[in-house]
Amino acid sequence: KGVGALEKAIRQYGLSGVKFELPDWPFHPDHDEYRPLWDRIIDMDIPVVMDLGWGEGEYDFQLESVRRLVTKHPRLRLVLAHLGVSRLWDPHEDEPFPTLRQTLELADISDNVMFELAGLPALCSEDEYPYPRAQRAIKTAYERVGGRRLIWGSDFPTILIPCTYLQSLNLVRRQCSDFVSEQDMALILGGNAERFFGF
Numbered sequence: 001k002g003v004g005a006l007e008k009a010i011r012q013y014g015l016s017g018v019k020f021e022l023p024d025w026p027f028h029p030d031h032d033e034y035r036p037l038w039d040r041i042i043d044m045d046i047p048v049v050m051d052l053g054w055g056e057g058e059y060d061f062q063l064e065s066v067r068r069l070v071t072k073h074p075r076l077r078l079v080l081a082h083l084g085v086s087r088l089w090d091p092h093e094d095e096p097f098p099t100l101r102q103t104l105e106l107a108d109i110s111d112n113v114m115f116e117l118a119g120l121p122a123l124c125s126e127d128e129y130p131y132p133r134a135q136r137a138i139k140t141a142y143e144r145v146g147g148r149r150l151i152w153g154s155d156f157p158t159i160l161i162p163c164t165y166l167q168s169l170n171l172v173r174r175q176c177s178d179f180v181s182e183q184d185m186a187l188i189l190g191g192n193a194e195r196f197f198g199f
Helices: 002-013 032-043 063-072 098-104 132-145 165-173 182-197
Strands: 018-021 048-051 078-080 113-116
Touching: 002 032, 032 063, 063 078, 098 132, 132 165, 165 182
Parallel strands: 018 048, 048 078, 078 113
Antiparallel strands: none
């Protein structure tokens, strides 16, 4: 049923990608029953965005499940939203960001895994602009996976609760310019999304 609904959405309604919010649509992505879904997504060359969740429930932050999924399906084009969340909502999760570093290890398994930066001001909500802990998380990700694996996003409209749209952009564009090269900044702020999603 899921595969048929996906094909209909692609062919009839022009869907160009799919997003899974794991805690909201609770499932374990590496289970064998979902293999036909992933195989079809790969066959149709559809990018997948995955939100691993912001809580402590059974279906939140299923990093090992995602690791097994990527290992089984290295051709899957996967973007982990919010840097995989990676417990960044926890103010104790700071340098050296052990949970984030575990998430970033997925880059070693497949060249098709990307990491998105949307919503970091909300995740690091104990900070105010310019969100120094979020900057440190971005620097950790940049140094670990490089500029070609990061995609900026705003998380609009929810991001307007903790900050302005411009602040969410300037968190990367201005506050990270001392460690992100000009070429990589262009990729992060648009070039990678154009390439990965085919905009």
